[in-house]
Amino acid sequence: MKDILEQLEARRDVARLGGGARRIAAQHAKGKLTARERIELLMDEGSFEEFDMFVTHRCTDFGMESERPAGDGVVTGWGTVNGRMIYVYAQDFTVFGGSLSETQSKKICKIMDMAIQNGAPIVGIADSGGARIQEGVASLAGYAEVFQRNIMASGVVPQISLIMGPCAGGAVYSPAMTDFIFMVKDSSYMFVTGPDVVKTVTNEAVSADELGGSATHTKKSSVADDAFENDVEALAEVRRLIDFLPLNNREKAPVRPFFDDPARLDPSLDTLIPDNPNQPYDMKELVLKIADEGDFFEIQREFAANIITGFVRIEGQTVGVVANQPMVLAGCLDIDSARKAARFVRFCDAFEIPILTLVDVPGFLPGVQQELGGVIKHGAKLLFAYGEATVPKVTVITRKAYGGAYVVMSSKPLRGDFNYAWPTAEVAVMGAKGATEIIYRGKDAGEIARLTQEYEDRFANPFVAAEKGFIDEVIRPHSTRRRVARAFASLRGKKLMNPWKKHDNIPL
Numbered sequence: 078m079k080d081i082l083e084q085l086e087a088r089r090d091v092a093r094l095g096g097g098a099r100r101i102a103a104q105h106a107k108g109k110l111t112a113r114e115r116i117e118l119l120m121d122e123g124s125f126e127e128f129d130m131f132v133t134h135r136c137t138d139f140g141m142e143s144e145r146p147a148g149d150g151v152v153t154g155w156g157t158v159n160g161r162m163i164y165v166y167a168q169d170f171t172v173f174g175g176s177l178s179e180t181q182s183k184k185i186c187k188i189m190d191m192a193i194q195n196g197a198p199i200v201g202i203a204d205s206g207g208a209r210i211q212e213g214v215a216s217l218a219g220y221a222e223v224f225q226r227n228i229m230a231s232g233v234v235p236q237i238s239l240i241m242g243p244c245a246g247g248a249v250y251s252p253a254m255t256d257f258i259f260m261v262k263d264s265s266y267m268f269v270t271g272p273d274v275v276k277t278v279t280n281e282a283v284s285a286d287e288l289g290g291s292a293t294h295t296k297k298s299s300v301a302d303d304a305f306e307n308d309v310e311a312l313a314e315v316r317r318l319i320d321f322l323p324l325n326n327r328e329k330a331p332v333r334p335f336f337d338d339p340a341r342l343d344p345s346l347d348t349l350i351p352d353n354p355n356q357p358y359d360m361k362e363l364v365l366k367i368a369d370e371g372d373f374f375e376i377q378r379e380f381a382a383n384i385i386t387g388f389v390r391i392e393g394q395t396v397g398v399v400a401n402q403p404m405v406l407a408g409c410l411d412i413d414s415a416r417k418a419a420r421f422v423r424f425c426d427a428f429e430i431p432i433l434t435l436v437d438v439p440g441f442l443p444g445v446q447q448e449l450g451g452v453i454k455h456g457a458k459l460l461f462a463y464g465e466a467t468v469p470k471v472t473v474i475t476r477k478a479y480g481g482a483y484v485v486m487s488s489k490p491l492r493g494d495f496n497y498a499w500p501t502a503e504v505a506v507m508g509a510k511g512a513t514e515i516i517y518r519g520k521d522a523g524e525i526a527r528l529t530q531e532y533e534d535r536f537a538n539p540f541v542a543a544e545k546g547f548i549d550e551v552i553r554p555h556s557t558r559r560r561v562a563r564a565f566a567s568l569r570g571k572k573l574m575n576p577w578k579k580h581d582n583i584p585l
């Protein structure tokens with residue numbers, strides 16, 4: 078028996094070494110951790126249980142039969158994050174560059190199937206040279222098996238991707254179908270075709286970093302939701318995100334102990350809105366002042382900053398926040414912000430996370446580029462997402478809520494549960510000057526100024542909307558946290574079903 082135990086330990090030790098000490102040193106030299114080190118940091122200490130440690134590939138081409146490292150380039154298993162179960166796979170770059178073989182795919186699919194069946198999030202850590210070149214089509218089919226599971230898991234369990242090295246070719250489509258993608262600055266990249274192919278086909282010279290580095294994907298393409306300085310920070314932040322999320326679509330998000338009084342008043346909010354209606358202010362200040370302990374996990378911080386999206390807790394319960402940001406493009410909605418917020422709203426709805434919407438929106442951004450870019454269809458995404466959402470929806474209009482953008486931002490007729498407004502709110506079809514110039518076309522400038530003032534006096538307030546019941550209550554800014562907390566508390570038993578359908582046809 079002792080011998081067998083020693084044999085087991087010896088085999089485990091070899092498996093844990095992956096591609097060997099030299100390749101591990103090369104990985105460290107690039108500032109990257111190994112697959113096992115990453116999993117250790119992601120999971121609660123000692124909680125990780127590995128699957129398929131001894132699996133090897135079955136390829137016999139190109140002399141592969143002589144090299145069969147245990148684990149085949151991916152570490153898979155389950156464990157806990159702050160006591161809550163998750164499944165994980167981490168590609169091991171030290172074994173055949175983490176490339177995906179038929180058996181590596183089977184290992185990943187096994188834990189994905191278990192995650193879907195048992196209702197726990199999947200974290201995938203990508204660090205791979207793509208399809209295992211020696212295996213050809215078997216490897217491509219392996220990717221397809223993973224993709225199919227990404228699709229089946231979507232909306233069932235949260236899926237989080239961490240890109241911690243290369244992720245290129247068709248391989249990018251697995252993370253692309255997960256809920257969140259995080260990258261590591263300087264050591265990760267994602268592209269469908271690399272710089273060499275781009276140069277050959279389009280004659281464009283571009284570096285790997287420009288084409289698919291973290292700055293590209295967090296600021297320009299919006300493929301990634303955020304990027305972190307190094308592996309350690311990225312893994313710590315993913316732990317923080319997991320704490321906000323439910324394990325699956327049948328469970329509620331966890332309730333965390335809170336030390337921040339839900340009835341806390343904040344007098345500074347009474348002066349948040351500047352006297353000049355065209356002067357910006359930082360909407361993030363309001364988000365942080367509503368949140369328990371000012372704790373906010375922002376999604377897509379660096380993309381379409383005219384809208385803010387992310388998670389807070391109110392009375393210990395997770396709430397998704399969508400807020401116009403007057404500091405950027407005056408808080409206008411445009412193609413990028415509508416896409417960004419729509420995806421976020423749909424995530425929240427899929428996982429029963431209530432949504433708080435903070436509104437200060439002067440309208441959709443006008444312009445040829447926007448129209449030609451399809452702002453009609455992209456704007457409709459957000460409208461559709463809010464309208465189909467059945468989770469509790471609480472809205473606070475702080476200042477402008479004009480035109481179509483007012484309607485889109487979780488307005489009452491889109492089944493808003495609580496639609497509050499600050500006394501500084503202006504709910505109207507458009508700004509007073511524009512409106513007056515249309516209604517009184519041809520009048521002289523003096524007359525227009527007088528009529529603009531008249532229009533402003535009539536509509537630049539929340540009371541016309543409140544008189545008609547589109548605003549449920551005009552609230553004092555300093556009591557926003559208390560009002561919002563009570564609103565969500567009253568909605569904990571909310572039940573709302575959409576008509577049966579196979580699935581909707583959101584304008585993609």
Ligand code: HXC
Nearest residue numbers: 173174176205206207208209210217220243245246247248
């Ligand atoms: C087999 C691979 C591999 C692969 C890397 N390796 N990629 N083995 N299949 N796809 C092996 C290398 O042979 C090497 O083995 C080890 O991994 C480390 O690779 P290096 O090249 O030394 O590392 P580095 O210099 O850091 O470069 C990393 C890299 C490069 C940029 C990823 O390896 C590379 O370009 N690989 C090929 C990428 C590729 O074309 N993949 C196919 C894409 S198509 P040793 O033994 O020396 O350590 C695709 C289609 C998917 O993925 C479609 C899905 C639908």
